[in-house]
Amino acid sequence: MSLPLSYSVRNVRIRLRRTALTIAVIALAVVASAVFLALISSLQRTLVSTGSPENLVVLRKGSDNDGSSMLTLEAYQAIRFFDGIARDAAGQPLASPEMVVQPTVWTTRGTRENVLARGVEPVALRVHDQVRIVAGRMFRPSSGEVVLGVGTVGRYEGARLGEEMPFGRRRWRVVGIMEAAGSSFESEVWVDVRELANDANRPFPFSGVRLRVAPGADREALIRRIEDDPRYALEAKPETDYYADQAKSSRSLYVLLVVLAAPVGIAAGLGAANTMFAAVQARTVEIGTLRALGFSRGTILRAFLLESFGVAMVGFVVGALGTVALAAVIGAALGGIGFTAATFTTNVVALRVGAGDLGAAFLFAAAIGIIGGLLPAWRAARLRPVEALRKA
Numbered sequence: 001m002s003l004p005l006s007y008s009v010r011n012v013r014i015r016l017r018r019t020a021l022t023i024a025v026i027a028l029a030v031v032a033s034a035v036f037l038a039l040i041s042s043l044q045r046t047l048v049s050t051g052s053p054e055n056l057v058v059l060r061k062g063s064d065n066d067g068s069s070m071l072t073l074e075a076y077q078a079i080r081f082f083d084g085i086a087r088d089a090a091g092q093p094l095a096s097p098e099m100v101v102q103p104t105v106w107t108t109r110g111t112r113e114n115v116l117a118r119g120v121e122p123v124a125l126r127v128h129d130q131v132r133i134v135a136g137r138m139f140r141p142s143s144g145e146v147v148l149g150v151g152t153v154g155r156y157e158g159a160r161l162g163e164e165m166p167f168g169r170r171r172w173r174v175v176g177i178m179e180a181a182g183s184s185f186e187s188e189v190w191v192d193v194r195e196l197a198n199d200a201n202r203p204f205p206f207s208g209v210r211l212r213v214a215p216g217a218d219r220e221a222l223i224r225r226i227e228d229d230p231r232y233a234l235e236a237k238p239e240t241d242y243y244a245d246q247a248k249s250s251r252s253l254y255v256l257l258v259v260l261a262a263p264v265g266i267a268a269g270l271g272a273a274n275t276m277f278a279a280v281q282a283r284t285v286e287i288g289t290l291r292a293l294g295f296s297r298g299t300i301l302r303a304f305l306l307e308s309f310g311v312a313m314v315g316f317v318v319g320a321l322g323t324v325a326l327a328a329v330i331g332a333a334l335g336g337i338g339f340t341a342a343t344f345t346t347n348v349v350a351l352r353v354g355a356g357d358l359g360a361a362f363l364f365a366a367a368i369g370i371i372g373g374l375l376p377a378w379r380a381a382r383l384r385p386v387e388a389l390r391k392a
Helices: 007-014 016-048 072-079 193-200 219-228 239-281 284-292 297-336 354-380 386-391
Strands: 055-060 094-101 102-108 110-113 116-120 131-138 145-149 164-167 172-180 188-192 208-211 234-238 337-340 346-349
Touching: 016 116, 016 297, 016 354, 055 219, 055 239, 072 094, 072 110, 072 116, 072 208, 110 346, 172 208, 188 193, 193 284, 219 234, 284 297, 297 354
Parallel strands: 116 188, 145 172
Antiparallel strands: 055 208, 055 234, 094 116, 094 208, 102 110, 131 172, 145 188, 164 172, 337 346
16 A cells, blocks of 8 residues: 555645745755855866867976066067967968066955956967957957956956956957856956057067967977977976966865865755754654554655655755855856966956756755655654554
8 A cells, every 4th residue: 555645745735834944954055065066166167177288388488377477579480380380271370479467457346456468469269269259359459459358347447348447557448258168268358469568568578379289299299399499498388287287376275165165065964954854753653643554664665755855856946046046146246256366366266056066966955855854754664553653
């Protein structure tokens, strides 16, 4: 003899207040776990996913980042025609000469931050294939125009499409917004490399060069040729390795986030499971009555498990909607979470709740529903009917 599904549904409706409390506690556990997971994945995306494994970063030997490197025009003109560098349809090398400066800008909250301004040429969009213009257009050379990473939009004075953003010794007209799959390029401002060099009064026009390795070419051989050239003291490394080195100084932030997330997730899970446990435990007499009427232990276990799992799923849906809403509010209020990178510029982490974050929260809520419902129901079902009814 089995219990009908309507029995579980009716129990939920009768105990609406207790059920609502259980749903609220599970939803809070889902929000806490999903937000922390989203923070960790967003931070990891910004720190680790920047750059392409097909690109090489060429800097002056001994420099550990763009900001401390300088490269002559002659060196750039020489290495861009080395064998092993990819070319576009017109036969031009995919080599992007770049300059990096860190001007101080005012935020819209009245504080000051260092933003990473990258001087580039139009070829940069073909070398940095992560980056794409999502609003407006690419800047025109020598026109005082800039393109903003989406993480900087609205964060600084004048950092909106069509406005003028002051930094360096002039104001720059914003003509485009770019995205880069959540990587640190979204925290940068791109401008014409020669205009930036003139504005910063830099003696050399470039900090370094990004090269795209041709498909099938020997990358290590290209690196050796660049580094062994006696005319220039240069070193080259894969772009992903370069950004992984830059991220090392921020790993303490990543570790701190993981250390905070673990106890918060465990505490939220235990709290929600305890609430579910108490909700089922309070129905020991009801379980004894069902046993006295002839229902088997397995039937009672399945019915209570189905009920607790259904309540947990409703809690997950409420918590998932709350997580997405909270992420949207944080994004609108703060415009991303800023932290200082190794180059003393501000990286902006956009809190994005991914399918993987919600998937992990779903498994978390399902475990709460199963463990919180199974253990007390199993314990109550093992009681003899007389013993259970005596608890009334």
